[in-house]
Amino acid sequence: MKEYVGMVATQVAQVLLMIVSKSAIADGMSSYSFIFYSNAIASLILLPLSCLAFHRSPNRPPISFSIVCGFLIVGLFGFFAQISGYTGVSYSSATLGTTLLNLIPGFTFILAALFRMEAIDIRRLTTQAKFIGTVVSIAGAIIMTLYQGPSIIPSSLKATISNHLVLGQSSNWVLGGVLLTIDAIFASLYIISQAVVLKKYPLVINLMFSYCLICTFLSGLASFVVESDLSSFNLQPNMRLFSVLYSGIFGYAFLVTVQSWCVRRRGPLFVAMFHPVGIVIANLIGVIFLGDGFYLGSLLGSIIVVIGFYTVMWGKAQEQKIAADHSSVSSKLDGETAPLLQDVEEQSVSSTP
Template sequence: MAGGGGFVYGEVVAFSAMVSIECMNVGLNTLFKAATMAGMSYHVFVVYSYAIATLALLPAPFFSRRSRALPRLSFSVLWKIGLLGVIGSSSQIMGYAGINYSSPTLASAIGNLTPAFTFLLAVICRMEKVIVRRRSSQAKVLGTAVSIAGAFVVTLYKGAPIIKASLSSSTVQLNQSLASSPTQNWVLGGFFLTCEYLLVPSWYIVQTQIMKEYPAEVTVVFFYNIVVCIIAAFVALVTEGTSPTAWILKPNVALASVVCSGFGSCLNNSVHTWALRIKGPVFVAMFKPLSIAIAVAMGVMFLGDTLYLGSVIGAVVISIGFTL
């Protein structure tokens, strides 16, 4: 009976949590794009969203049972959390810059490379062992490759339309404004997003190492948020200065995006850290290709986008990759 409960906790709950987080991230990326189109600086956006995430987790170090049962934070753990903050803030700034210059869809597409980068880095850091003759190693390699292939099918192959677009006037205006953003530069955006998804695997590896030394997810994420907020504030002050125009939030889509992103970031980092502790970096990275399929599905359901054959085929291939 205990074994069955362990399976549910380790497999079903982890799988459901990661799928939910990817759904949430696609929505948050779209909200961020809307906020920057309303004139908000993405540097300031990172500062405010992580400040909210820090406040949301403020009670965590004092009330977490796991934290009370563990020894005091050592210099080794604190140093790694600082490194994690540098990697995390850099990837966030790069990622938001990339979305600002391109689109959330391109961000999801380039994120497809995360599993491959994470798997290679985990093998180099000896967190994953690849023994060619073992079926478990073969399944990991094959599953990662199939998921990535499916994501690229969604991205690169359109095919015949299955469900045609049915757009309201407000949705048409939103899509036109997203497509004609004055700062749109797909080459520069792609460069920033590639840099982000080269940093994300490093974040997974360092966070997994921290969990081995100090397995208190919420407490670690709390201190991580503080570090990211401080670094992002310094960067924002250098790039934006102290002009009130850049820092004052108006009660519009920008404010809503910051609040949603703050709580979303808090939940996202906590779930990722928990999953890294119980399943490892490769498992977490495997869910990145799923985001492009989620972006397509949300576009069809909520924005009235056209559903194409390539999206369906790619989603099926991604599902096959998860089952291997």
């Protein structure tokens, strides 16, 4: 259950990151400066941990040219996902951002099938379960976001004002939607590239340190090229400083490291499937802590998301069970074959004149 607990924790951190980043950008901070500070703080946190992990790992593979290229590819995909995502949220709203990020499981499933990271055989029930569960989870998340329905628990006036200020909508939804769709594509490529690199270089902390360092360099370079007003780097008022500190510590150092660890342990589709679950977590946080209303659309969407999520997890569990059974059968056959060969060799030796 460690991977499940870890992914739920990262989704809570992701929901809060969406809120604080929207607040900082709405307060005048640019996407580039926000990404620069967040990744710089995460790099400082992960630097001593990566050095410690590197020196304590007895079976660490050598850093070859292909691994360095893999680090750069992960950093590039992650940087493009961050830029398109935060810019898309600034043009539209966190609501639309949360909705379109639920395309990540579908894109990840397709890419994982193309790269043969997921067993695909449409005749098998496990493959059908993963495909249907992915589609159902995405549909449930979209229903939760776009369909409200009658109120089950009314919202408070404070929550209504807070949502208007923090999650407020913009008129340029078309451009925001295009950028958020691009974000979902790059996020899927980022998850897949992690899985590829971690097969050759399984030190998660070192990979995530290099990822944050590359994003820091690229965002800083992009800021000086694109930004004409460098006042966006100012960390005053305090809301900017709080948003950057939260993003660096929990939104990047913690979130990306745990997600990468889960990618190595369970595969890319397992991690991607938690994005629709994040919608359910966002609604629970809003109702319990922020006084948001709870509506029929949220209830129906949550049920559909959970059904789809468990359908995918059931399919993956059955695949692991089948693989374990095949492994045990093959090991038994090997154990039975060895004595048989030994008996044949003894008989041939004894019959030799």
